[in-house]
Each structure stands twice: as C-alpha cells, then as structure tokens.
Amino acid sequence: MSVAVAKPGEIKHNYLNAGDTVRSWLLTTDHKRIAVLYLVSVTLFFAVGGLLALLIRLELLTPQGDLMTSENYNRVFTMHGVVMIFLFLIPAIPAVLGNFLVPLMVGARDLAFPRLNLASWYVYMAGGLIATWAMVNGGVDTGWTFYPPYSSSYSTSQVTLTIIGAFLVGFSSIFTGINFIVTIHKMRAPGLTWFRLPLFIWAHYATSVIIVLGTPVVAITLLLVAVERVFRLGIFDPALGGDPILFQHLFWFYSHPAVYIMILPAMGVISEVIACFSRKRVFGYHFVAFSSVAIAVVGFLVWGHHMFTTGQSVYAGMVFSLLSFLVAVPSAVKVFNWTATMYKGTIEFRAPMLYVMGFLGLFVIGGLTGLFLASLATDIHLQDTYFVVAHFHYIMVGGTIFGYLAGLHFWWPKMTGRMYPEGIAKLAALIIFAGFNLTFFPQFVLGYLGMPRRYHWYPEEWQMLHVMSSAGTALLGIGYILPIFYLLWSLRNGALAGPNPWGATGLEWKTDSPPITHNFEETPIVTEEPYAYENHHQQEEVASGTGASTTKG
Amino acid sequence: MKGVPLLPDTASTFAQQVDLLFWFLTAVTVFFTLLIAGLVLYFAYRYRRGSPASRAGAKETDLRLEIGWSLIPLTVGLIVFVWATKLYADVYGPPPDNALEIFVIGKQWMWHLQHPNGIRENNELHIPAGRPVKLTMISQDVIHSFFVPAFRIKRDVLPGKYNVVWFTPTKPGKYHLFCAEYCGTQHSRMIGWVYVMEPAEYEKWLASGGEARPGAIASGAGTMAGVSTASLVQAGEQLYKQLRCNACHGATDGQRGPTHYGLFGKKVKLRDGTAVVADEAYIRESILRPLAKVVDGYEPIMPSYEGLLNEERTLQLVAYIKSLKKPVQTAEVRP
Numbered sequence: 001m002s003v004a005v006a007k008p009g010e011i012k013h014n015y016l017n018a019g020d021t022v023r024s025w026l027l028t029t030d031h032k033r034i035a036v037l038y039l040v041s042v043t044l045f046f047a048v049g050g051l052l053a054l055l056i057r058l059e060l061l062t063p064q065g066d067l068m069t070s071e072n073y074n075r076v077f078t079m080h081g082v083v084m085i086f087l088f089l090i091p092a093i094p095a096v097l098g099n100f101l102v103p104l105m106v107g108a109r110d111l112a113f114p115r116l117n118l119a120s121w122y123v124y125m126a127g128g129l130i131a132t133w134a135m136v137n138g139g140v141d142t143g144w145t146f147y148p149p150y151s152s153s154y155s156t157s158q159v160t161l162t163i164i165g166a167f168l169v170g171f172s173s174i175f176t177g178i179n180f181i182v183t184i185h186k187m188r189a190p191g192l193t194w195f196r197l198p199l200f201i202w203a204h205y206a207t208s209v210i211i212v213l214g215t216p217v218v219a220i221t222l223l224l225v226a227v228e229r230v231f232r233l234g235i236f237d238p239a240l241g242g243d244p245i246l247f248q249h250l251f252w253f254y255s256h257p258a259v260y261i262m263i264l265p266a267m268g269v270i271s272e273v274i275a276c277f278s279r280k281r282v283f284g285y286h287f288v289a290f291s292s293v294a295i296a297v298v299g300f301l302v303w304g305h306h307m308f309t310t311g312q313s314v315y316a317g318m319v320f321s322l323l324s325f326l327v328a329v330p331s332a333v334k335v336f337n338w339t340a341t342m343y344k345g346t347i348e349f350r351a352p353m354l355y356v357m358g359f360l361g362l363f364v365i366g367g368l369t370g371l372f373l374a375s376l377a378t379d380i381h382l383q384d385t386y387f388v389v390a391h392f393h394y395i396m397v398g399g400t401i402f403g404y405l406a407g408l409h410f411w412w413p414k415m416t417g418r419m420y421p422e423g424i425a426k427l428a429a430l431i432i433f434a435g436f437n438l439t440f441f442p443q444f445v446l447g448y449l450g451m452p453r454r455y456h457w458y459p460e461e462w463q464m465l466h467v468m469s470s471a472g473t474a475l476l477g478i479g480y481i482l483p484i485f486y487l488l489w490s491l492r493n494g495a496l497a498g499p500n501p502w503g504a505t506g507l508e509w510k511t512d513s514p515p516i517t518h519n520f521e522e523t524p525i526v527t528e529e530p531y532a533y534e535n536h537h538q539q540e541e542v543a544s545g546t547g548a549s550t551t552k553g
Numbered sequence: 554m555k556g557v558p559l560l561p562d563t564a565s566t567f568a569q570q571v572d573l574l575f576w577f578l579t580a581v582t583v584f585f586t587l588l589i590a591g592l593v594l595y596f597a598y599r600y601r602r603g604s605p606a607s608r609a610g611a612k613e614t615d616l617r618l619e620i621g622w623s624l625i626p627l628t629v630g631l632i633v634f635v636w637a638t639k640l641y642a643d644v645y646g647p648p649p650d651n652a653l654e655i656f657v658i659g660k661q662w663m664w665h666l667q668h669p670n671g672i673r674e675n676n677e678l679h680i681p682a683g684r685p686v687k688l689t690m691i692s693q694d695v696i697h698s699f700f701v702p703a704f705r706i707k708r709d710v711l712p713g714k715y716n717v718v719w720f721t722p723t724k725p726g727k728y729h730l731f732c733a734e735y736c737g738t739q740h741s742r743m744i745g746w747v748y749v750m751e752p753a754e755y756e757k758w759l760a761s762g763g764e765a766r767p768g769a770i771a772s773g774a775g776t777m778a779g780v781s782t783a784s785l786v787q788a789g790e791q792l793y794k795q796l797r798c799n800a801c802h803g804a805t806d807g808q809r810g811p812t813h814y815g816l817f818g819k820k821v822k823l824r825d826g827t828a829v830v831a832d833e834a835y836i837r838e839s840i841l842r843p844l845a846k847v848v849d850g851y852e853p854i855m856p857s858y859e860g861l862l863n864e865e866r867t868l869q870l871v872a873y874i875k876s877l878k879k880p881v882q883t884a885e886v887r888p
Binding site for chain 2: 065070071074141142143147149150153154155237238239244245278280281283284285286287308309310311314317318321322325326328329332333335336337339340342343344345346347348349357360361364365368369371372374375376377378379380381383384385445448449450452453454455456457458459461462464465
C-alpha cells in the first residue's frame with residue numbers, strides 16, 4: 001500500500017497546486033478539482049436559496065403579507081424550492097463529496113468517464129444559470145412542484161425557462177450517476193470486494209441507481225408541461241383533454257425517490273464518521289449496506305402517497321400507504337445500527353461527530369413524522385399544511401445539511417491538507433442544531449392547527465408560532481455563515497493535516513492530503529474489512545498524537 | 554399578537570377519530586425520539602474517549618437484534634396502517650343516505666357554494682350540526698383543495714372531475730375554510746368560514762333564503778346569499794327545457810335517446826360492451842362529451858355542450874337529472 005508523506009518543509013505536488021491558471025481549473029478532468037468546482041457552485045446556490053428563505057420568514061413575521069405582493073411572495077418561495085432542491089440538496093453530497101471521494105475510496109485514479117464528469121458540471125452550471133436568469137427575469141410562481149393546469153395554462157411567469165433549467169440540471173445528475181455506477185463496478189482496487197466497500201460507497205451506489213432510473217422521468221414530465229404550455233397540446237389540462245393527476249403520478253415517481261437521492265448519501269457520510277469517532281466497525285455492516293439498497297428499491301413504490309387527497313381510488317391509497325410504512329423499516333434499521341455502533345466504542349467529540357449526533361436527532365424526528373403522512377386518515381388533515389413543510393425540512397434539509405457538513409468537516413483536511421479551528425466548528429454545529437429546531441419545530445404545531453403551506457397571508461392567531469419560526473431562521477443564518485469563514489481561514493492558516501489526522505480507516509486516508517493528481521503513487525491492494533479499527537490500534541495512537549498537536553493552530 | 558394556540562378545534566365526528574390516531578402517533582414519535590436521543594447521549598457519555606467503562610464483548614453484528622428492530626417498526630407501522638385505512642375508507646367512502654347535499658365550485662380565487670334549495674354563498678358555508686353533509690366539488694380552472702381544519706377534512710377540487718367529501722359537524726361555531734392546494738396569486742386569500750348552526754337556527758336561516766345570519770358575524774363581504782331563490786333542481790329544469798334536452802330524452806327510452814327518468818344510480822350498458830354506473834360524473838361527462846360513453850342501442854348523435862355550459866349550469870342540469878325518478882305506475886304495469 002502506498003503511503004506517501006511529505007517531509008517537513010517540502011511542498012509536495014498535489015491536485016491543488018498541479019496548475020493555477022483559470023484554464024487549468026475550467027478544463028480539468030480531475031475528479032477532485034471538479035469536486036472543488038462543485039463545492040464553490042453549490043455553496044453559491046445555497047446562499048441564494050438561503051437568502052430567499054430569509055425573505056420568506058421575514059414576510060411571515062406578520063400575518064398581513066406587508067413586505068411584498070402576493071405575486072412576489074409566490075415567486076420567492078418557488079425559487080427557494082427550485083434552487084435548494086435542484087441546485088443544492090440533490091447535488092451537494094454526491095457532486096462534492098462523492099466526486100472527491102468515490103475514486104479515492106475504491107482506489108482508482110479517477111472516475112470512469114472524466115470528461116463526462118466535467119460535462120456534468122457544465123450542464124449543471126448551464127441549468128443553474130438559466131434558472132437564475134428566469135428568476136431575475138420575473139421569476140416563476142408555480143411552486144417547485146409545477147402542478148398543472150396552473151403551470152401549463154394559467155401561470156404568466158417564466159415556467160418554460162425554469163423547466164429548461166431543471167431539465168438540464170437533471171442530466172447533470174444522470175451523468176454523475178452513470179459515472180459512479182461504472183466506477184464502483186469496474187475500477188475497484190485489487191482485493192476490494194463488494195463487502196469490503198465503505199458504506200459511503202454503498203450509499204452512493206444506491207443513490208446513483210435511483211438517479212439513473214428516476215431522473216429521465218421527471219425531465220420528460222417537466223418537458224411535457226412546457227410542451228402543453230407552448231403548443232397547447234392537451235396532456236395535463238382537462239380543458240385541453242388532459243389529466244392533471246397524471247402529472248402528479250409522473251412527477252412524484254421521481255420526486256419521492258429524489259428525497260432518497262438527497263438523504264442516502266448523507267447516510268453514507270454518517271456511517272463513515274460514526275465508525276471513525278467511535279473507533280469501531282459499523283454495527284451490522286451488511287444490514288446497513290442492504291438497507292440502502294432496500295430504501296432505493298421500495299422508495300420507487302411509494303410515490304402515490306403524495307396523492308391521498310386527490311380522489312385517487314381508496315385501494316390505490318391503501319397500497320401506497322402500506323408501502324410507505326415498509327420504507328420506514330430499513331430507515332429504522334440504519335438508526336438502530338448507528339446507535340449500536342456507539343455502544344462500547346471509544347467516542348471522540350470532534351466537530352463531524354457533533355453533526356452526526358445532530359443528524360440522528362433530526363432524522364429520527366423527520367422520519368417518525370413521516371408516519372403521520374403515510375397514515376391515510378391523518379394525512380387527509382396534514383397534507384399540504386406546515387406539518388408537511390416541517391417534516392420534509394427535517395428529513396431532506398436537516399438530514400442532508402447535517403450529513404453534508406459532517407462530511408465536509410470530516411474530509412476537509414483531506415481535500416485541503418489543512419485543519420480548521422475545532423472549537424468554533426463545534427459552536428457552529430450547536431448553533432445550527434438549535435436554529436434548525438427553533439425554525440421548523442413550531443411548523444409541526446402550525447400544520448396540526450391547519451396552516452396551509454404556500455400562504456402569504458395567515459390568520460392572526462398563528463402569528464406567535466410564525467415569529468418563533470422566523471427567529472430560528474436568524475439563528476440558523478448565523479450558524480451557516482460561520483463555516484464559510486473558518487473554513488476559508490483554514491486554507492491559509494490551518495495547521496497541516498497530514499495524511500490521516502483522525503486515524504481513520506479507508507483508502508482515501510492512505511494517500512497525501514491533499515492527494516496527488518493521480519490519487520495514489522501505486523495502486524493500493526486491499527487486504528482487510530472496512531472499519532477494521534481494532535487492527536489500527538497502534539496507528540491510531542500515533543495519529544491522534546499528531547492530531548492533537550496540529551489542531552492548536 | 555395573541556397567545557400560542559397548540560390545539561385545533563375539534564368539530565366533526567371524524568375529527569375526534571383522527572385526533573385519537575394523531576395522539577397515538579405523537580406518543581410513538583416521542584417515545585422513539587427520546588429512546589434514540591437517550592441512548593446516543595448515554596453512549597456518548599459512558600464510552601467517551603478516556604472513560605474507564607469496559608469495552609469488552611462489543612459485537613460487530615447480531616442477527617437477533619437486527620430482526621428485532623426490523624419487526625418493531627414493522628408492527629407499529631402495520632397497526633397504524635390498519636387503523637388509519639379504516640378511518641380513511643369510512644370518510645372517503647360513500648356518504649350516508651341522509652346526508653345534506655351541497656355543491657362546491659372552486660375558482661381562482663373564491664369558493665362558490667350552492668345549497669339544494671337554491672341558496673348560493675361565496676366563501677361562506679352554513680350547515681346544521683349533527684347531520685352528515687356531502688359536498689360534490691369541481692373546479693372551474695386549476696386544482697384547489699377544500700380544507701376545514703376543525704373537521705380534519707380535506708379534498709382536492711379538480712377541474713373536469715367531481716370529487717366528493719362528507720363529514721358530520723358536531724359543534725356549532727365558526728371555522729376556517731382554506732384552499733390547501735396552491736392555485737396562484739391569491740391562493741392565501743381563497744379562504745372563508747364554515748358556520749355550523751343549531752338545527753333550529755339553520756331552519757330559520759334556510760327559510761329566510763340565507764338572509765338570517767344567527768350566530769354569525771355579518772361580514773357581508775363576498776356573500777351572495779339569497780340572490781337566487783330558485784332551487785337547484787328548478788334551475789336545472791328550466792335549463793333542461795331551454796336546451797330542449799326533452800326533445801330526445803323522453804319519459805321512456807326513445808329512438809334518439811334513452812330516458813333520464815330513473816337514470817341516476819342505475820347501471821348503464823354501453824355500446825362497447827362495458828357498463829357504467831350513472832353517477833354525477835357520468836351524467837356530467839355525457840352532457841359535455843356525449844361521445845365518450847354512448848349507451849348501448851343508440852347512435853352517437855348527441856351534440857357536445859362543452860364550452861357552452863359553465864360548471865354552475867352543468868351542476869344544475871345534473872341535479873335536475875338526478876331528481877327525475879322513474880314513474881311509479883310504469884314499473885307496476887310491466888313486471
């Protein structure tokens with residue numbers, strides 16, 4: 001196995017200093033550089049989506065809708081959804097951490113199709129910029145779900161342009177998905193059998209399968225809305241002879257699994273981090289791996305639970321409800337296994353571990369509140385209320401962001417070769433956790449009281465709960481801004497990380513930080529199970545010794 | 554700014570049943586959240602780096618545990634599934650026979666409600682306590698959703714299709730009526746009130762043609778109560794004659810068209826060999842798109858009324874055709 005460590009004072013060649021021209025970045029086919037391009041882009045789009053969220057919560061401080069017109073409010077929440085889902089939550093972990101880590105973790109020099117990988121970033125940027133352009137040119141007011149006939153026949157906003165943007169971004173994730181599947185199948189290092197793969201890889205494999213099977217469906221469905229809108233062909237609008245519920249079936253066939261596209265990669269991160277900072281194998285490795293696959297498979301069969309109130313047949317409702325309860329089982333298995341991983345471990349409270357503990361809290365609340373919506377009778381009341389808003393923010397936003405931040409902090413030393421200041425990173429984790437719960441917990445209560453979603457005006461008696469939610473957003477905003485500062489600060493001032501600052505297992509820790517352009521000096525050969533922390537006892541002692549001295553800076 | 558309300562009104566028989574399930578689910582959620590949070594925090598403390606706790610005998614996997622913690626969520630899920638499905642099938646199933654029938658038309662951005670005796674209301678619905686109410690709903694444009702939180706009732710209001718929802722209000726009072734499906738600019742203003750009245754008060758309200766508003770704050774805004782005095786069936790009858798429907802559809806099956814007397818609820822055989830129950834949706838479709846389902850034995854010659862009738866007029870025709878009973882004596886003459 002190649003372990004290449006820089007001697008003190010010597011600047012080694014790595015992927016970051018392999019070229020510093022703009023051209024060397026924009027035409028790179030190095031998966032690590034593309035990951036950095038994605039990191040910058042998703043952060044920018046997250047900032048845009050976050051500002052829109054702040055605007056929404058500012059407007060909802062008072063019940064009268066006095067900050068902007070209803071038309072503008074509708075555009076703001078629509079763009080918040082479009083930007084956050086298509087441009088941040090779906091690509092965040094796969095395109096940044098996945099891109100960086102999948103080849104490293106399987107011991108490959110790059111992804112299977114490096115040029116396709118670069119193309120995926122360009123397609124993503126094109127889609128993102130078209131959506132942004134649509135937003136500046138009047139915006140779109142359909143909600144991110146684009147339900148016809150409102151979107152196809154009634155809205156006078158930039159529906160077509162936004163759909164083209166979303167369509168392109170969809171193809172970007174298909175490219176990434178294909179690249180991951182082929183890389184994981186064909187480019188694993190010698191000795192790296194399927195059951196020696198890190199759970200991060202299993203999670204990305206399951207995610208890629210959903211992306212490749214599901215994304216074309218939503219891409220074509222959105223295109224059909226544009227076709228109906230532009231050419232007046234009756235597909236979804238009953239006035240033209242179409243069926244509006246057909247759209248919902250097609251849309252949710254992708255968009256429910258899309259929740260798993262967002263959360264499965266986060267689950268992969270959680271497994272890596274919890275094993276490292278508990279110094280233990282992930283409890284029930286095979287069950288955690290297969291639960292990812294089970295979630296991917298069953299996740300495709302539950303789309304109809306978004307339509308319990310549309311008047312679909314009672315029997316269809318029953319089937320979709322039953323399947324939705326089934327998908328809770330593999331999710332619960334993961335949570336229990338992560339918890340059991342901590343049992344009799346040697347737990348270290350590093351910043352990534354705090355994010356993992358926060359993730360567990362949000363994921364359990366988000367997952368269990370899903371039962372209220374899977375259950376037919378309670379869904380009638382809660383559908384399209386703030387209860388749903390709170391539920392999906394806990395699961396997809398809380399889950400994904402906590403997973404993403406855990407991963408970003410965990411692999412930051414690998415990506416940049418530098419350590420960040422630990423104390424402020426932990427403080428940020430606590431602020432984000434508190435801000436998140438203050439923002440979204442009152443929304444469960446609002447939903448049960450009957451507050452419909454996408455409301456610009458609301459009854460006065462609910463103002464106090466809205467004020468609490470808005471106050472949470474301010475706290476959340478502070479929490480999100482902190483990492484941007486201290487992570488950027490660490491690039492110049494952080495202590496040198498060394499190849500393996502956490503004493504972690506996994507091939508990515510066996511090369512330099514930052515890695516050299518071709519990842520490994522020589523192809524690594526794998527001889528052991530993943531997370532064999534007990535075999536690394538000695539290494540761990542050494543590594544934590546250096547880790548302690550390097551985190552002072 | 555008022556205090557913080559934590560519980561919604563509970564004003565229908567269904568609401569009481571849903572709340573029971575809701576609180577059961579809440580108990581499950583609280584239990585598992587505290588269980589996981591408790592274990593995570595306890596392990597984090599007890600097995601923190603440097604703590605003297607013994608790590609001996611830690612397992613890598615345990616099949617019995619895995620099966621156990623798969624079966625527990627599965628069992629809880631199945632219990633809730635059966636419970637919730639039973640309630641859903643009741644409330645989304647056919648309404649009781651004695652239900653009060655009211656028609657609802659949703660349009661950007663207003664609720665039109667029409668009582669059988671002809672009283673029309675906008676964004677306000679007056680109903681008596683204790684009697685089941687059946688709403689037959691359709692949208693004139695985009696998808697809306699009829700939502701009364703106090704009744705725990707919601708149903709999407711679709712263009713081109715009748716959706717039905719029913720409930721039994723229990724407690725007199727004034728309750729929020731919302732549109733829950735995003736429907737454009739004024740979505741959050743497409744709201745109104747449901748007034749549940751004591752049956753006696755409701756009778757007075759009906760008799761006054763919707764003018765009397767006991768127990769209600771007379772906002773007056775948007776209400777059209779009392780404008781039309783002709784009942785739904787009377788209006789439909791007038792329209793039926795005006796459109797000369799009776800030229801082809803007589804008291805008995807004729808050469809050009811089948812009779813409408815006794816049609817409602819009957820199973821109709823179609824030209825393509827299939828059959829369909831003549832419900833509101835079928836009658837509506839046959840008026841607007843007569844060639845979609847042609848009755849067996851008849852030529853597809855009826856003209857389409859699509860675009861000629863708005864949803865309100867269509868409803869009046871449907872109500873009139875529904876009211877046409879098979880003449881009693883004919884049934885007795887031909888056994």
